[in-house]
Amino acid sequence: MRKIQLTVLAAAVGLLCTSVGVNAKSYNITNKGQWLLTNADLHIKTPFKIKQVVLHGGKQDGTKLLTIDNGVMRITLIPTRGMDIYKVKTSQVTLGWNSPVKQIVNPKFINLQSRNGLGWLEGFNEMMVRCGYEWTGHPGVDKGELLSLHGRAGNTPATEVLVSVDEKAPYAIHIRGELLEQLFKQVNFKTWTEMTIIPGQKSFSIHDKLTNQGDYPHEYQIIYHSNFAQPLLEKGSKVAVPVKQISPFNEYAKKGLKNWDTYLGPTKDYDETVYNIYPYADSQGKTLAVLHNAKATLGVAIHYNVHQLPVFGLWKNTDTLKQGYVTGLEPGTSFSFNRKFQRKLGLVPTINPGETKHFDVTYQILDNHKAVEKQLDQVKSIQGDHPIDYREDPLVVGG
Amino acid sequence: MRKIQLTVLAAAVGLLCTSVGVNAKSYNITNKGQWLLTNADLHIKTPFKIKQVVLHGGKQDGTKLLTIDNGVMRITLIPTRGMDIYKVKTSQVTLGWNSPVKQIVNPKFINLQSRNGLGWLEGFNEMMVRCGYEWTGHPGVDKGELLSLHGRAGNTPATEVLVSVDEKAPYAIHIRGELLEQLFKQVNFKTWTEMTIIPGQKSFSIHDKLTNQGDYPHEYQIIYHSNFAQPLLEKGSKVAVPVKQISPFNEYAKKGLKNWDTYLGPTKDYDETVYNIYPYADSQGKTLAVLHNAKATLGVAIHYNVHQLPVFGLWKNTDTLKQGYVTGLEPGTSFSFNRKFQRKLGLVPTINPGETKHFDVTYQILDNHKAVEKQLDQVKSIQGDHPIDYREDPLVVGG
Amino acid sequence: MRKIQLTVLAAAVGLLCTSVGVNAKSYNITNKGQWLLTNADLHIKTPFKIKQVVLHGGKQDGTKLLTIDNGVMRITLIPTRGMDIYKVKTSQVTLGWNSPVKQIVNPKFINLQSRNGLGWLEGFNEMMVRCGYEWTGHPGVDKGELLSLHGRAGNTPATEVLVSVDEKAPYAIHIRGELLEQLFKQVNFKTWTEMTIIPGQKSFSIHDKLTNQGDYPHEYQIIYHSNFAQPLLEKGSKVAVPVKQISPFNEYAKKGLKNWDTYLGPTKDYDETVYNIYPYADSQGKTLAVLHNAKATLGVAIHYNVHQLPVFGLWKNTDTLKQGYVTGLEPGTSFSFNRKFQRKLGLVPTINPGETKHFDVTYQILDNHKAVEKQLDQVKSIQGDHPIDYREDPLVVGG
Structure with missing residues (x-):
């Protein structure tokens, strides 16, 4: 009789667990200020901490x-700034950079249109900022309107912020944020950003879903502008990408084309050079970019899919430390030209009414030589003996 | 002796009541966050609830x-957005519309100058938005300055918000909000907006007072941009106005002039047509506009005075539901042309130093056939056998 | 034995005081909302009160x-607006003015670029506003960019706000605020503003330190735009400055050049006249400007150093009371021309990487005839028999 009781009790417990949630425990923290959730709160032994x-x-x-x-x-996100990633840190590696912009600026203080459309630079200090989705690229007039630098998503406060933790090992943590780009008569974009983090793993994934909520097709663009500095960036650092075609962004970048994949240390008056790359991918469209330090003992790999993000911008800003010593690895639908230059390149895609576009980007921290080599091997494997098309001239004039 | 005492007591109570306030119980809620006032709080039996x-x-x-x-x-106002009216609901009727703009945007996030002066559209979703008072109309350069769409009042947070309830039946509720448009050397406008709501009645009134606090005369403009959709707007809905003169706003609207007073259902690629109307009024200047559904069983009447608001814009935006299916009934000092076009039309009035201009608009919900008919009769009565001047061409070229 | 004990005790107290802080008791109030500190809190008898x-x-x-x-x-500062000084009051004198702008506007609601770069005027009502440091002067395009009126410092919320009180008499109160002007690739300015107030004294001092945190030299400009009205400004008020050279700002100001140092009462249609002055200074560079009422019984003296602030703008805005009856005494690196006009005048200085520029300005309230006379004597002493170079024409054409 006692046995039966236990069985009944076990069944009841099972039901109870199920009723708590099949997959995850979820929290809507949109209206929260300071907030904390730890593994202990969920009676999970694997340690994690989520704090706002x-x-x-x-x-x-x-x-x-x-x-x-x-x-x-430790990953720091900015719900107030488009769910951008501010910094990622492990005991050995920091993803991100030291921008001259020290504040994490609330968009309410930024006028994107100011400074001829460069207002965005008053808040730019993230490790990853979404440059989109209405448009991306350099400021300039397209269709009679001044498009400000790199669009507005990165300066859009999330309308909803949801945190969930899977109920089963490995207890994946999901951070979701909703970004709305809405303008009566012109655009009605909803983007659900999602970041997934597995406790104990030194990688994380982005999965964003852009939906055109309007009744008319609309152009869109996105660049996942991912920025790195020390300890990954130093004199002798290298970047590896399976290259189908590479070209200098502008005249100034022509002279550095030969050494596009190596970096200088902090260099006065370097300013920036940018290279536009069409990458090769595997049969499923998967490709990657790897940045590593001079000794190839520390690095980062960015995995993405050319069916979603067909091009890759490489931004080398190895100027002085105080000016902002940084490189940007930028998978995107588009390069950083103003939108008006990209239509003829076929890099201004359209999203249909009701359609949802998916964007997946995985960042992997590499903290030993073997890990770096493994990713470099992957780049080589995709490159294989496919030729590289070196273009001496920029793809567009005046971009 | 006991009788005398009671009389004295009654007198004292009377005095006490009087001392509480002859007319009303008032609250300054400017600094309040969440806030609630019900009839019970004031020992009134007629039910009402005011909640922030x-x-x-x-x-x-x-x-x-x-x-x-x-x-x-149930009326929802937005103190942070110029005391605009967001929505009005009864059990049968909703005044307002479903804009693609889903957030009720704090003006601190809006750059009115952006998008060539169309930034206003990033917050546009109200049932009634004040388009003024410094200027109104389409964006464009006038006197060397880019005037952004429809002025700034609708994106001006109220400096003072006052709630009062009359102490005597019918216990009218008054919501007052102060809007300041102040710019050193150029403008010093104070507008006290007031909305009056009577418990139990399906109508409400606006009474706004614009004062030029400066020492110099100043131009001003105002449109009471009142927007409606389902259930009042549908295929076969009609609008009725006593028309003295009607003209298409632009070339695009010419083809729809004949059917200016009937509506289509949601129509792909309809975009918008606008008609400019000079209305007839009664001997006191009173006039009205009526919008009703196809069966004439539900509607809204807007009562105003042509001495205050001489013209009426009709905005027909019967595009798809997701694009924003809506019509605007817009009594105003002016049409929606940029200010530079309206001076020659005599539609940019001046307010003198110290002068106060009054604007009264009453909205009446019509929720049965009889109520609709009564208001349509009123339109017919004002129209009488006065002729309608149909103008085939827009009043201005390039507006 | 008792004596010894007291000595020990005294030593301990001394140590204790030292350990509390050699110079001052300090508070970081950046994150504070409402906040109060009085002399009693610090066990000081000299009365003072600091309240946020x-x-x-x-x-x-x-x-x-x-x-x-x-x-x-009583001095009121605005941490949210560049540590600007709103008003200063004693029982007899008010420093400051009555602007038509009544709100103390949070910069999040101001678009400096709006109104052709005059957006700054939507918040202008301070007694002293810092016009700098990236640029100053009238709006206009320089180097292809619209510079908005008088730069951005005055609309920059302080990143850090520190209050300290000296531990020894006279218990000087120091209010420090950090202002950051940072834009990736373009500017990296940090300014530590400091105001020092001595309990019981009717004067106060500004000591600001501008540091170029970047690795490249950068232009900078600053005007300490100090504004006064009644009771110092009235018909017959005078301003005294040791003048080396004076010129009208523009054509409109030419006719008033002769009477540059006297004021009219509130005057309809006066608008404004501005005079550009190169002042004489003593052997250490010290100079001053004095403004006083008609009877020379009330006034203010502004002490500064021409090595830091070589020029002085005099802004006479004796228009009507409601329009803003005010005069500006403006020591600066520059006049109020747009920056593009000032380079040829040598009034756009450069700050080198890592360099710190210091700016000291002391304001002294003069509340009796003797005090006014003493400062006027100082002006005379510096002027001595040095000649005044009256220029009939503005220094630049079109400024």
Whole structure:
């Protein structure tokens, strides 16, 4: 009789667990200020900590930061700035850079149209900023309107912020944020950004879903502008990409084309050079880019799919430390030209009414020589003996 | 002796009541966040509820909403957006529309100058938005300055918000909000907006007072941009106005002139047609516009005075549901041309130093055939056998 | 034995005081909302009170005001607006003016680029506003970019706000605020503003330190735009400056050149006249400007150094009271011309990488005839028999 009771009890417990949620425990933290969730709160042994704080002072007033510590890596997101990634840190590696912009600026203090459309630079200090989705690229007039640098998503505060943790090992943590780009008569984009982090793993994935909620087709563009500095960037650092075609962004970048894949140390008056790459991919469209330090002992790999993001921009800004010593690895639908130059390149895709476009990008921290080599091998494998088309001239004039 | 005491007591109570306020109980809620006032709080039996909430998330951060439920109708105002009216609902009728803009955007996130002066459209989703008072109309350069669409009042957070309830039946509720348009050397406008709502009645009134606080005369303009959709707007809906003169806003609207007073259902690629009307009024200047559904069983009447608001714009935006299926009934000092076109039409009035201009608009919900008919009769009565001047061409070229 | 004990005790107290802080008791109030510190809190007998409040309603939403009452003078600063000084009051004198702009506007609601670069005027009502440091002067295009009126510092919320009180008499109060002007690739300025107030004294000092945190030299400009009205400004008020050269700002100001140092009462259609002055200074570069009422019984003296601030702008805006009856005394690196006009005048200095520029300005309230005379004597002493170079024409054409 006692046995039966236990069985009944076990069944009841099972039902109870199921009723808590098949897959995950979820929290809508949109209206929260300071907020904390740890593995202990969910009776999970694998350590993690998810914490939101609200900043004060200066142009940071009201900016929310969400930090996910998965035991081996600490990722800081900015819900107030398009769910951008501010920094990622492990004990050995930092993803991100030291921008001269020190504040994590609340978009309410930024005028994107100011400075001939360069207002975006007043807030630019993220490790990853979404440049889209209405448009991307350099400021300039297209269709009679000044498009500000790199669109507005990165300066759009998330309308909804959801945190969930899977109920089963490996207890994946999902951070979702909704970005709305809505303008009566002109655009009605909803993007659900999602970042997935597995406790104990030194990688994380982005999966974003852009939906055209309007009744008319609409152009869109996106660049996942991913920025790195020390310790990955130093004199002798290298970047590896399976290259189908590479060209200098502008006249200034022509002279550095030969050494496109190696980096200088901080260099006065370097300013920036940019290279436009069409990458090769595997049979499923998967490709990657790898950045690593001079000794190839530390690095980062970015995995993406050319069916979603067909091109790759490489931004080399190895100027002085205080000016911002940084390189950008930028998978995207488009290069960084103003939109008006990209239509003829076929890099201004259209999203149909009701359609959803998916974008997947995985960042992998490489913290030993073997890990770096493995990713470099992957690049080589995709490159195989496919030829590289070196273009001496920029794809567009005046871009 | 006991009788005398009671009399004295009664007198004292009377005095006490009087001392509480001859006319009304008033609250300054400018500094309040969440706030609630019900009839019970004032020991009144007629039910009503006045509630303020503060929104969070996205561009709604800090937006205040004030909802007045008068027992039969629920009106939501936006103190953070010029005391605009967001929606009005009864059990049968909704005044307002479903804009693609889903957030109730805090003006701190809107750059009115952006998008060639169309930034206003990033927040446009109200049932009634004040388009003024410094200027109104389409964006364009006038006197060397880019005037953004429809002025700034609708994106001006109220400096003072006052709620009062009359102490005597019918216990009218008054919501007052102060809007300041101040720019050193150029403009010093103060507008006290007031909305009056009677418990139990399905109508409400606006009474706004614009004062030129400066020492110099100043141009001003205002349009009460009132927007409606389902259930009032559908295929076969009609609008009725006593028309003295009607003209298409632009070339595109010419083809629809004949059917200016009937509506299509949601229509792909319809975009918008606009008609400019000079209405007839009664001997006191009173006039009205009526919008009703196909069966004439539901409608809204807008009562105003041509001495205050001499013209009427009719905006027909019967595009698809997701694009924003809506019509605007717009009594104003002016049409929606850029200000530079309206001076020659005599539609840019001047307000003198210290002068106060009054604007009264009453909205009446019509929820049965008889109520609709009564208002249509009123339109017919004002029209009488006065002729309609149909103009085939727009009043201005390039407007 | 008792004596020894007391000595030990005294030593301990001494140590204790030292350990609390050699010079001052300090508070970082960046994250504070409402906040109060009085002399009693620090066990000091000299009365003072330092109080922060946060404003609500309209465009004031979130604006912080910091008021320092030093027993004889009440100074109100605006941390949210570049540590600007709003007003200074003693029992007899008010420094500041009555702008038509009534709100203390949070910069999040101001678009400096709007109105052809005059957006700054939507918030202008301070007694002292910092016009700099990236640029100053009238709006206009320089180097292909629209520079908005008077730069951005005055609309920059302080990133850090520190309050300290010296531990020894006279218990000087120091209010420090950090302003950041940072734009990736273009500017990296940090300015530590500091105001020092001595309890019981009717004067206060500004000491600002501008540092170029970048690795490249950068142009900078600053005007300490100091504005006064009644009771110092009235018909017959005078301003005294040791003048080396004076010229009208523009054609309109030419006719008033002869009477540059006297004021009219409020005058309809006066608009404004501006005079550009190169002042004489003493052997250390020290100079001053004095403004006083008609009877020379009330006034203000502004002390500064021509090695830091070589020029002085005099802005006479004696228009009507409601239009803003005010005069600006403006020591600066530059006049109020657009930057493009000032390079040829040598008034666009450069700050080198890592360099710090210091700016000291002392304001002294003069509340009796003797005090006014003493400062006027100082002006005379510096002027001595040095000649005045009256220029009939503006220094630049079209400025």
